[in-house]
Amino acid sequence: MKRVLLSLVLTSLCGSAIAEPLSAWNDTAAKKAIVKWVENATDADRSTFIPPEERYVVFDNDGTLWPEAPLTFQIQFALDEVNRLAPQHPEWANDPLVQSVLNNDIKAVAAAGEPGLIKLLALTHSNITTTEFNQRVANWISSKKDPRFGCGYDRLGYQPMRQLLDYLRENGFKTWIISGGGIDFMRVLSQKMYGIPPEQVVGSFALGEFALTGDGTEIKKTMQGAFNDDATNKPVAIHLFMGHRPVAAFGNSDGDLAMMQYTAANPRAKTFGLIVHHTDAQREYAYDSHPPASGKLVEGLQVAKEKGWTVVDMQKDWKTVFDPAQCPAMETK
Template identity: 80%
Template sequence: MKKTLLSALLFSLCATAHADPLSAWNDTAAKRAIEEWVTNATDADRATYIPPEKRYVVFDNDGTLWPEAPLTFQIQFALDEVKRLAPEHPEWKDDPLVKAVLSDDIKTIAAAGEKGLIQLLTLTHSNITTEEFEQRVSSWLDSHSDRRFGCRYDRMGYQPMRQLLDYLRANGFKTWIISGGGIDFMRVLSQKMYGIPPEQVVGSFSLSEFSLTDNGTTLRKTMKGAFNDDAANKPVAIHLFMGQRPVGAFGNSDGDLAMMQYTAANPDYKTFGLLVHHTDAAREYAYDSHPSASGKLIEGLAQAKQKGWTVVDMQKDWKTVFDPELCAGKSAP
């Protein structure tokens, strides 16, 4: 009996020791490329070794760590907030954009472009304290689910990418988010969803205003000094917030191209680049050059071939998209 228990215990320990940290990935070239680079970067006896203090890697968020189609989560939050707040603001009733939101007229909202987006963000993201904004995001997460998949938004991180983050950190890498999404919005979710603390989240931002109150101090969100952390601004943000060039970059669209190029040009270390290509219409979405795609991937695919970046075919390279224990998902609509 004791021998049987001992054998079972040893088997369990061996199984745990050999558990695949990237079990949500299929055994394809993409997975092998990740493992090879990490092995080379962490083996002190190899010329490709990267010291721990230089192992900074950057991840886009929308479309790389969670879905961005048909709308990014933050835009959906803004639309839902307009609907929630509209009864408190009768002065909004004649605004064509608000009318479009209230009637779910996505075509009109999309036609409003960047100007319309700024207007929605002004209505829902400004003139409130940072604490109130965080509470609004948390309340929205507790009360809303993705229309297609029926899951809470904070349970829809891509399982393969969440495993990749854990795998990199287990090997001494420091993981950062560098995204066009709002910095305050992402910071509400990043620790819980990805294990990335708020100070390692960099996104689009505007300047808050400090003031003294009867109860202490407060920061109030405004739209002043807005910085859009996308495209060519991503390397600028990396330099500003990180202070050193990354050794790995992970994105999914041409908006991440400058970040990928900046990382690949690191003169001191062998870098790694990875692009998530959305090819799975059944389990998620399939897009790259479609006019309605929020994250087009055209130039990035061309440069990936030239620079040796890894392109992840979501349909072929991922066993699962979402963690089934968090988000079982649904088939294609």
């Protein structure tokens, strides 16, 4: 009798797990749309079936898998690196942009625009080997915490989206990151945070320089041939690195629109599109037309309505934003 009861309990638990693969999501239209699309795509008896070899899905990173406000993680890393490296570079003393960083004058840094950003990346991301850069990122992750959430940056992946990645992989989908963030920066974190291996991470990059050394070989990071993997460059990067047109795309800003349009036009599959709309100022941030750093969402909302893409209302559709076990401070609702 005990064995029978135990079997019933285990069966019930397993059934619940199967029925609720997205436990961090509220039972709203967004979750239902995801589950319905996956069921349709993986049922061989339905006309919407997508063969396993074609199940490529793409995710933006900043603002889609982790926060991008008030600064993207990589920009914060660059600012922290300028502060750390400044004592080693007395020649920076007469550089207004560096002095703005050292004085924590973020408005002045922002006013420098894209040229200023490129300069900061050149100071902190180039003229070092890829091995050294990876170690610098790892050191930063182990020593810094987000000032608002009080957690390490590697603990700030959105729990609902991490569950979505797992759910898709469990159903035979291949998950890729296609992001404007730096490819080397994201690759240090992607496996641990999302279960996505480095070879399935595509981001902005510049050409490296190969050299033989006394104890082996090295690749030195440069700013030569820089490619910004954003907006209309995303479909180009998908074609170049992935070699497949995706069947689903997940983003959060107008910078992801071209990637989502490219995916939606896939002639071989009934595709899926999802936009994360930042509406939760209490647990994260709320913005669209006036983002604090990047990620403006105006045209994307309009196109999503026209195309029937799923728009996630972060405040209404997510039970949790971050995993309470890893970052409990902001989960107050």
